Amino acid sequence: MSERVLTAQQTGHLRHFDNLSRQLPNDWSLMQARTHGQDGFNAYRYQLAYMTYALALTHVHRLPAAPGLFQPAMQRLLDKLLLPEAWMYWRDTGRGGGLLNPRMTDPTSQDWDPVVRDNIMYSAYVQSMAMLHDYLFDSDQYAEPGSLTFQFWTMHWGGEEKLFAYDRTSLNDHIYWQLVQNGYLGVACEPNCVFQICIQPAILGFRLHDLITGGKRAEETIAGYEQAWADFGRLGENGHYNVMVLQDSKILIGNDGASAQMDGWCGSLMNMWNREFVHEHYPRQIADYVVHGPDGTLSVPPASPANMNGQQVTRDSDGNFGWLAAWASEMGDERTRDGLLAHADRFMNPTWRDGGLYYPRNDTTTDADGNLVNMGPMTGNVLLGYARLNVPDGLWSLFNHPLPRSRFEEPALTAVARDVDVSRAEVVDGVLHTRLRRPRDVPGDGTVTISRIAGRGRWTVTVDGQPAAVVDGTTVRPEPGPFTDAVHVDRDQVVLHCPATPHTFTFRQDR
Structure with missing residues (x-):
């Protein structure tokens, strides 16, 4: 199976971003922090922005042939901003x-x-x-x-x-x-x-x-x-x-060496244009922050209060935790990223809601055994998903490797119903590969629209390697089998009806 196939956790994070983007205007459920107004680093603007960045990185590096999955969500997030x-x-x-x-x-x-x-x-x-x-x-x-x-x-x-x-x-x-x-x-x-x-x-x-x-x-x-x-x-x-x-x-x-958040945030983004410098200093910097736990888990020390304008202000620890995970993902430091994610999965209450994965807010700093459990919405909604979805030097590559124009001419998933999980979508040697699944507990009609195939010659459609249909111009000739009704053409678009279990569809042009 291709390394580009997303895990259930990764598709869960994408769905959680999508779910938050679909909330009604001024419904900020799961996004409120304990600070009032929009003070602090859990503010709506940061959550919305880094969900967008995570979607962009996933689209570019993992699911390049699925613009219909990402464009509507990114637009909705900007509408909220x-x-x-x-x-x-x-x-x-x-x-x-x-x-x-x-x-x-x-x-x-x-x-x-x-x-x-x-x-x-x-x-x-x-x-x-x-x-x-x-x-x-x-x-x-x-x-x-x-x-x-x-x-x-x-x-x-x-x-x-x-x-x-x-x-x-x-x-x-x-x-x-x-x-x-x-x-x-x-x-x-x-x-x-x-x-x-x-x-x-x-x-x-x-x-x-x-x-x-x-x-x-x-x-x-x-x-x-x-x-x-x-x-x-x-x-x-x-x-x-x-x-x-x-x-x-x-x-x-x-x-002062206590703000892993500042280092992680700055290092993650500065890597776009100052890669050699950021990579040079990263190992020594991150070593000052990580705390080793059981079974390879990693965490950070609880944050101490800060004096701000004469007031002792409680600082959440989750910003340090979340930004170190995001930074490690950009640096390609899988050991640190995976250790932090393992701690989150063990101690920070990973939760599935409407098909999406997130870590709910927790204002308590540590549990009875001293394990960090503090969680705010920036880390729980966004940064841990960002860390799972990013690739080494993901921002650097986005910044330095312009997208080829051919990307916009290849077959692609240009509309994806809400109730479809996409774990693979890429064109390899002219062949579109996409792995799809329709969750039963999410509303939608289970369809995916694929553009730039119908009306462009003859294409063979396979499901898990077995012939399922031939698209010839705007005509579909199905093959006998369980996916006889899975493919049809609506004007100049191919429409797939997704099954409940994950299957890989391929579209290969016949030469």
Whole structure:
């Protein structure tokens, strides 16, 4: 069986992402964290973004011939990111002075527009998610004026509605010029805080925009960014990634070695364009964090409280745990990734819901035996699935290996019903291979639409290696057997009716 066949756990994570994307607007079930509003690293924006990244990596590296599985989910996730619940925090956060420099501006100077200044911790995800969609699916959907619009109105405040219209190009340009105005050091998240991690998603967006439209904006950004950070150093004396620079004072805030999350997050994404550097320092950095458990399991030490603006703030441990797993997957460190996932499967309550796999929120830090059980929605919904689905240097390859145009001309699954699991979808030597299964407990009609076959000559369809049908132009001649009614043509599309048990379908053009 092909190494590209996904495991049940991997397809379970994909289905959980899909389930969350299908929740009604403002239904954030399973996504709420214990922090109020959208403070902290479990915020909706991060969950939505890294689900999208995980889907993109899975599509590119594991299921390249299944755009119909990924495109609708990625679009729904971006639709959710544009909802006011995901960005209204900025009305108040934008008036502050950041984590370490509290100051409030004039109360009337609120920025309703969530991307007009700072807030790269939101704007870069809108930008990169829109670019990923259009790049992966050969689309100009988010090139349309107003296709990325932030809109809000409430009767309780009165006045005109707040409406700020952007598209992929105008938002890309706006982020870039903020970066230039800041001397390429970065763009602040909350005011005054320029995190080293937070420009990384924007660099991905710049690169994808270059691949879509031409240009060298990513290359220019990286060169300027490298020069700006040379004055501070990427790593502190302890070998860990420096966290941020305070924009007004140019004070550097390092990593005290307690934040695996900062190292894992920064290292995972920086690997896109700085691979040699990230790989060089990874072994020593990650060795400072992992804790060995029984039977090859790995974990992280419980996070200690942090002093933020004079308050002792509880820090969840799951961000450290989840980001180390994601980082290990990008580094190709299967031993660490698998050890962390084994700990999660043993101690963190893996749960199946509506055919999807996730790890539910748990605010308790450790169990009675001292095993880490703390789990927040970013790790439980997203990062552990991301780690399972990613491949070594997955982001690096996406960044550095442009998709060939032939990809959009080959046979592909262009529509997939909700109740179909796809564990393989790839074209090898001109032959489409797809492995499909229809779960019984998920609603849908069990169909898959395959494009670029009907009307293009004669194709032989097999199921598990046995002839099932011949598609000749737009005519189907079924073979006798259990799959006689599995294939038909609807206009210029081939439609498969999926069985309840997993089977491999192949489509081979007769020469």
